[in-house]
Amino acid sequence: xxxxxxxxxxxxxxxxxxxxxxxxxxxKSFVMQVIFMMVNNGFFLIFWGxxxxxxxxxxxxxxxxxxxxxxxxxxxxxxxxxxxxxxIKELNTYIISGTLDTxxxxxxxxxxxxxxxxxxxxxxxxxxxxxxxxxxxxxxxxDFLMIIVYSIIGLIFLASIxxxxxxxxxxxxxxxxxxxxxxxxLFATFTTYPEAIxxxxxxxxxxxxxxxxxxxxxxxxxxxKFDLKIFxxxxxxxxxxxxxxxxxxxKVLEKYxxxxxxxxxx
Amino acid sequence: xxxxxxxxxxxxxxxRKKGLKGFFFPEKKDFIAVNNISFNVKKGExxxxxxxxxxxxxxxxxMLTGILHKTSGEVKVAGLDPAKERKKLAYKIGCMFGQKSxxxxxxxxxxxxxxxxxxYDIPKDELERRIEKLVKQFGIEEIIKIPVRKLSLGxxxxxxxVAIMLHNPEILFLDEPxxxxxxxxxxxxxxxxxxxxxxxGTTIFLxxxxxxxxxxxxxxxxxxxxxxxIKDENIEELKHEYLSEKFVEIIYDxxxxxxxxxxxxxxxxxxxxxxxxxxxxxxMSEILEKFMKYGNIIDIEALPLPLExxxxxxxxxxxxxx
Numbered sequence: 001x002x003x004x005x006x007x008x009x010x011x012x013x014x015x016x017x018x019x020x021x022x023x024x025x026x027x028k029s030f031v032m033q034v035i036f037m038m039v040n041n042g043f044f045l046i047f048w049g050x051x052x053x054x055x056x057x058x059x060x061x062x063x064x065x066x067x068x069x070x071x072x073x074x075x076x077x078x079x080x081x082x083x084x085x086x087x088i089k090e091l092n093t094y095i096i097s098g099t100l101d102t103x104x105x106x107x108x109x110x111x112x113x114x115x116x117x118x119x120x121x122x123x124x125x126x127x128x129x130x131x132x133x134x135x136x137x138x139x140x141x142x143d144f145l146m147i148i149v150y151s152i153i154g155l156i157f158l159a160s161i162x163x164x165x166x167x168x169x170x171x172x173x174x175x176x177x178x179x180x181x182x183x184x185x186l187f188a189t190f191t192t193y194p195e196a197i198x199x200x201x202x203x204x205x206x207x208x209x210x211x212x213x214x215x216x217x218x219x220x221x222x223x224x225k226f227d228l229k230i231f232x233x234x235x236x237x238x239x240x241x242x243x244x245x246x247x248x249x250x251k252v253l254e255k256y257x258x259x260x261x262x263x264x265x266x
Numbered sequence: 267x268x269x270x271x272x273x274x275x276x277x278x279x280x281x282r283k284k285g286l287k288g289f290f291f292p293e294k295k296d297f298i299a300v301n302n303i304s305f306n307v308k309k310g311e312x313x314x315x316x317x318x319x320x321x322x323x324x325x326x327x328x329m330l331t332g333i334l335h336k337t338s339g340e341v342k343v344a345g346l347d348p349a350k351e352r353k354k355l356a357y358k359i360g361c362m363f364g365q366k367s368x369x370x371x372x373x374x375x376x377x378x379x380x381x382x383x384x385x386y387d388i389p390k391d392e393l394e395r396r397i398e399k400l401v402k403q404f405g406i407e408e409i410i411k412i413p414v415r416k417l418s419l420g421x422x423x424x425x426x427x428v429a430i431m432l433h434n435p436e437i438l439f440l441d442e443p444x445x446x447x448x449x450x451x452x453x454x455x456x457x458x459x460x461x462x463x464x465x466x467g468t469t470i471f472l473x474x475x476x477x478x479x480x481x482x483x484x485x486x487x488x489x490x491x492x493x494x495x496i497k498d499e500n501i502e503e504l505k506h507e508y509l510s511e512k513f514v515e516i517i518y519d520x521x522x523x524x525x526x527x528x529x530x531x532x533x534x535x536x537x538x539x540x541x542x543x544x545x546x547x548x549x550m551s552e553i554l555e556k557f558m559k560y561g562n563i564i565d566i567e568a569l570p571l572p573l574e575x576x577x578x579x580x581x582x583x584x585x586x587x588x
Contacts, residue, residue, distance in 0.1 A: 007387045014384040022372045025413065102366055104333045107356035108385050257277065257334070 011108050012116055016084055019119035030121050037125025044192070045071055045133075062194045065137060069220045072133040072147055074191040077154030077215070079126030081162070087117035088162045092169035092176060100256055111249060115159070143223070150219035154191075156238055157215035160245040161187065167245075167252045182210070191216040211241060267437060267469045268307035268330065273339035275300040275325050275493075299325040301493035302339070309436075312463055312470040314480030314501070317490035318581065323473045326490070327439050330471070331361055344436050357386060360430035363441045367414075367422070368429050375410040375417075375425040379432060386433035393432070400428045403465070404458060420451030427458050437469045438462065444479055452476070456483050481573040489580060496584050501573065508576045510546040515539075516557050517565040525560050529553070537561075542575070 023030045048067045057063060082089065091114060094100045103113045130151070138144035165182050169175045190198070190205075190212035198206065206212040214237040218230050277299055280292040300322045307313050317323050328334040330343050332352035341348055344358040362368075369378045376397070383393035401407055406428065409421050417425065423443070430438065440459065444452045460483060462468045474480055480487055480501070487504060489497040497504065518537040525534070529541040529548075543553060545568065554566060571579075 007384075011381075011384040014381050018370055018373060018377055018381055021377060022370070025372050099366070101328070101333050101363065102368060104352065105331055105356060105359075105361045106385055107353045113385075254335075 008109050012112050015116035023121050033122040034125040037122045038129045041129045060196055062196055066194055068133055068137040069223055070192055072130045072137055073150050073219055074154055074216045075126045075130035076151035077158050079123045079130055080155045081158045082120035082123030083127055085115035085159060086120040087114045088159055090118050091166040095169040153238055154215045157211050157241055160241040163245040164248050167248045170252045170255045186210050267309045269342040271304050271340040273300055273303050273341055274337045275329060276337045298493050303495050305488060305498055309469055310467045312484045314484035314487040315473045316480060321490045322493040323490060327441050331439055358435060359437045360435035361439045362426055362430050362443050369414045369425060371415045372413055374413055378429060382429060382432050396432055400431055419447060420454055423455050440472045442474055444476055459483050477574040491584055497580055508571050511544050511571050512568045514541050514543055514553060515567045516563055518561040519564050522561045
């Protein structure tokens with residue numbers, strides 16, 4: 001068991017190294033994507049800076065530090081999932097095209113094998129940007145370490161919901177647009193704006209089907225003031241999401257019907 | 267090495283009927299992909315598994331490798347149940363599906379080999395020894411350092427073969443390994459398959475639509491049609507069965523026209539006519555006499571039927587029976 005875990009971790013690291021080697025194979029493109037992504041993220045912070053400048057640095061108790069947490073923790077999570085585990089984004093495509101065959105023929109853990117099969121180069125920009133912001137906003141090393149811990153929690157939430165939504169391809173067929181709306185329009189929006197601006201209806205969603213509260217807003221509250229009960233709640237909900245994702249992923253493997261992957265129109 | 271008893275696979279598919287009701291409530295229908303097949307493969311054998319499109323070849327291979335679960339029947343591959351022991355089986359088999367690559371396109375093959383080493387838990391020293399041995403055997407020392415996307419198709423296929431051999435598999439499943447390759451590369455791949463069998467005693471289970479692959483590489487052929495096995499025989503024996511049937515090639519000294527063929531015509535180009543005859547029923551002298559009336563024959567030759575023709579004949583007979 002311990003040996004298997006060690007071998008799996010070794011495989012994950014080697015797989016990620018391969019992805020980084022690919023990034024370095026296209027150095028110029030990689031550097032440009034990273035810079036553009038950082039500039040893109042930077043604009044949001046400038047926008048908030050202007051808003052706070054007009055309103056005297058505080059809007060309904062929300063300050064620039066809260067915004068910096070919001071553009072650090074979820075952005076690190078987002079960047080890490082897409083850079084290190086970019087294959088999750090391909091799960092629905094693999095299901096439809098029959099590409100899961102390749103992974104079923106290999107002895108390593110299916111999920112990690114798929115997850116580390118691809119890398120979204122631009123996501124490295126998110127990762128770097130979030131980390132720099134995390135360093136700036138941290139008052140101490142412990143603060144920064146907590147940002148990393150909460151980013152990992154956010155990563156697990158994001159990876160779980162991506163697995164859940166993209167696995168639906170096995171029942172619904174093409175779910176790319178559904179996944180795009182869920183991950184980018186809903187989850188990303190709900191995690192990069194302060195929780196105070198959302199009404200009760202949206203908050204209900206953020207506590208249930210789009211777990212933005214547990215993935216980002218509770219951790220930000222914990223950054224400001226640690227509360228063991230909230231921390232435990234976040235961990236419990238995270239485990240529930242992992243189990244749901246694991247169950248649905250196992251159903252995908254049962255229901256998967258393979259295919260003959262020949263490029264076709266349509 | 268492979269034991270299959272009464273293996274079945276049924277897929278349930280939705281069939282859409284006309285109208286709005288048919289659109290929202292499609293009918294579900296069962297399709298039998300593999301119908302009660304049984305066969306065994308011994309260690310070191312090279313099996314050609316052939317059949318027309320949709321015959322059940324790929325479905326059978328996918329059940330043997332654990333990708334698909336059987337509907338009923340018994341399957342054992344290298345002593346393991348593929349559906350229940352997929353991960354364990356993965357260490358004992360190597361698979362190459364013609365349309366799918368196991369190599370990372372943007373990296374040199376050597377990087378994929380090291381990743382596969384981690385995939386199959388091969389210690390670094392041992393992995394390097396195996397890479398060196400295989401790379402030397404196939405003469406691809408320089409090729410493995412170039413990103414795969416820059417390689418020719420033939421070079422890529424040889425790199426693929428090395429990739430599936432790194433963990434010393436007992437059985438290789440090759441599904442259309444020569445699809446889309448030119449004649450030179452096909453020969454290279456066939457040579458590589460034979461070398462693996464000779465040097466490592468690897469059992470090989472090969473499907474191909476190119477029957478020259480089967481003829482040049484395999485010892486035994488299993489023909490599947492409509493999910494059922496219609497022939498399971500040694501290739502030489504199969505060809506022997508059809509020994510009395512021959513292609514007769516007649517060459518005239520000039521172009522001939524308006525020939526009234528009584529025999530089964532295979533081809534006619536300018537001054538050359540090829541017919542198919544059963545020489546146990548018709549004498550060659552009789553054929554010669556009949557064809558002499560169309561012009562001056564400068565050459566005549568009787569050739570054994572190629573495997574392709576034998577299999578086509580088997581398919582035709584099965585279709586006629588249906």
